[in-house]
Amino acid sequence: MGVSNNIKYAYIVARVRAMKSKLIPREMYPKFMNMDIPEITRYIEESGYKKDVDELGKKYRGTDLIEHALNQNLALTYRKLIEVSQDEANYLITEYLRSWDIWNIKTILRGKFSGASEDEILEDIVSGGQLRYRDISEIVKIGTIEGVIASFAKTPYYKALEGYSGDLARIENALDLLYYSNLINAVTSTGNKLFLKFLKTEIDLKNLKMLFRMKRAGMERDEIIKLLIPGGMELKENDFVRLASLSMSDFVRALEEYSYWNAISDISGELSSLRDIEMRLDKYGLTYASRISYYYPLSILPILDYILSKKIEVDNVRIIVRGKETSLPDDIIKAHLVM
Amino acid sequence: MVVDAGFIAIGAGIAVGLAGIGAGMGEQAIGAAAVGAMAEDEKFFGKGLLMTVIPESIAIFGLVVALILLFVFGAE
Numbered sequence: 001m002g003v004s005n006n007i008k009y010a011y012i013v014a015r016v017r018a019m020k021s022k023l024i025p026r027e028m029y030p031k032f033m034n035m036d037i038p039e040i041t042r043y044i045e046e047s048g049y050k051k052d053v054d055e056l057g058k059k060y061r062g063t064d065l066i067e068h069a070l071n072q073n074l075a076l077t078y079r080k081l082i083e084v085s086q087d088e089a090n091y092l093i094t095e096y097l098r099s100w101d102i103w104n105i106k107t108i109l110r111g112k113f114s115g116a117s118e119d120e121i122l123e124d125i126v127s128g129g130q131l132r133y134r135d136i137s138e139i140v141k142i143g144t145i146e147g148v149i150a151s152f153a154k155t156p157y158y159k160a161l162e163g164y165s166g167d168l169a170r171i172e173n174a175l176d177l178l179y180y181s182n183l184i185n186a187v188t189s190t191g192n193k194l195f196l197k198f199l200k201t202e203i204d205l206k207n208l209k210m211l212f213r214m215k216r217a218g219m220e221r222d223e224i225i226k227l228l229i230p231g232g233m234e235l236k237e238n239d240f241v242r243l244a245s246l247s248m249s250d251f252v253r254a255l256e257e258y259s260y261w262n263a264i265s266d267i268s269g270e271l272s273s274l275r276d277i278e279m280r281l282d283k284y285g286l287t288y289a290s291r292i293s294y295y296y297p298l299s300i301l302p303i304l305d306y307i308l309s310k311k312i313e314v315d316n317v318r319i320i321v322r323g324k325e326t327s328l329p330d331d332i333i334k335a336h337l338v339m
Numbered sequence: 340m341v342v343d344a345g346f347i348a349i350g351a352g353i354a355v356g357l358a359g360i361g362a363g364m365g366e367q368a369i370g371a372a373a374v375g376a377m378a379e380d381e382k383f384f385g386k387g388l389l390m391t392v393i394p395e396s397i398a399i400f401g402l403v404v405a406l407i408l409l410f411v412f413g414a415e
Contacts, residue, residue: 011371014376
């Protein structure tokens with residue numbers, strides 16, 4: 001990376017580091033366990049979500065207020081990153097955050113598929129990508145899945161959506177594949193090797209989670225291979241074929257060959273809950289992003305690290321609040337947190 | 340001699356000029372980072388300002404060299 005590129009990243013990285021210092025500290029999550037929901041609302045109001053809580057306070061109450069405030073804050077934070085960055089950083093952040101467009105499209109389609117109300121769908125919308133909240137709320141009003149798909153005709157996502165014939169899983173998979181192949185092309189075009197390395201690791205972790213889920217569901221080898229995302233760092237296409245054809249216990253043993261094994265090696269033989277493994281893989285991704293962002297301080301990596309950390313903060317608060325609302329025991333809530 | 344005095348003046352000019360360019364290059368990234376941090380938190384103003392002027396010492400070294408050239412060697 002040249003000197004001029006370093007200078008371009010200096011501004012945004014310093015800004016992002018200052019933003020990261022304002023995230024909820026890790027040691028706060030256990031303290032949340034002893035608080036009730038109004039106390040948690042008050043705390044998050046004082047820690048950077050004030051504007052969102054105040055704005056939405058008239059419309060929502062309790063956990064719904066927190067949920068909406070978290071989503072709005074996440075979307076605005078991501079939009080801010082796009083607005084304050086420039087040149088290569090701006091392009092890469094914009095492309096990376098398109099994952100939220102994919103998330104929103106999937107949420108709308110799933111909502112329509114299951115007959116959810118407009119409000120229920122909007123509750124899960126995070127307009128952190130290129131699709132604006134106003135446009136999304138207009139699309140949500142459309143009654144049929146076909147109508148929703150037609151409304152995306154002018155977006156780059158239409159390629160994955162066209163030809164819908166009642167199989168939502170196929171469309172969701174096509175969206176993921178489209179997102180990652182476009183992102184790999186975008187990153188390759190800039191020649192940013194650090195981002196590419198980060199992205200390939202992210203793809204591996206996503207594939208591993210999918211492999212665990214699909215093995216657990218007892219899916220056929222060919223079906224599994226079709227759903228995996230090509231372009232990972234360690235899990236190449238020949239690994240897909242090999243891992244997909246193994247039984248669950250052999251599959252877990254085969255993972256010892258990969259560096260990700262360290263993250264999940266302490267799981268017990270009996271896989272009672274996949275959440276445990278997914279949580280460990282998420283934690284691995286977070287630690288990895290944080291570690292490499294210190295190795296390359298003036299690069300895109302500290303920004304990606306912040307994007308991940310912010311998402312995990314929002315997820316953790318949501319898990320605690322929803323867990324408390326449904327009176328889940330503390331140890332179950334804690335097991336779901338990524339810290 | 341007039342020619343020697345001319346060379347000394349050119350030398351002093353180069354010393355100040357190059358040191359200034361060097362300091363500027365150093366301050367470029369630090370200044371950008373300081374403004375970025377300040378945009379998020381005004382408390383970084385003092386620290387940011389301090390960090391930004393640290394490469395300025397390079398310019399002062401250049402100035403000192405120029406003054407030595409002019410007043411020590413130029414006076415002979």
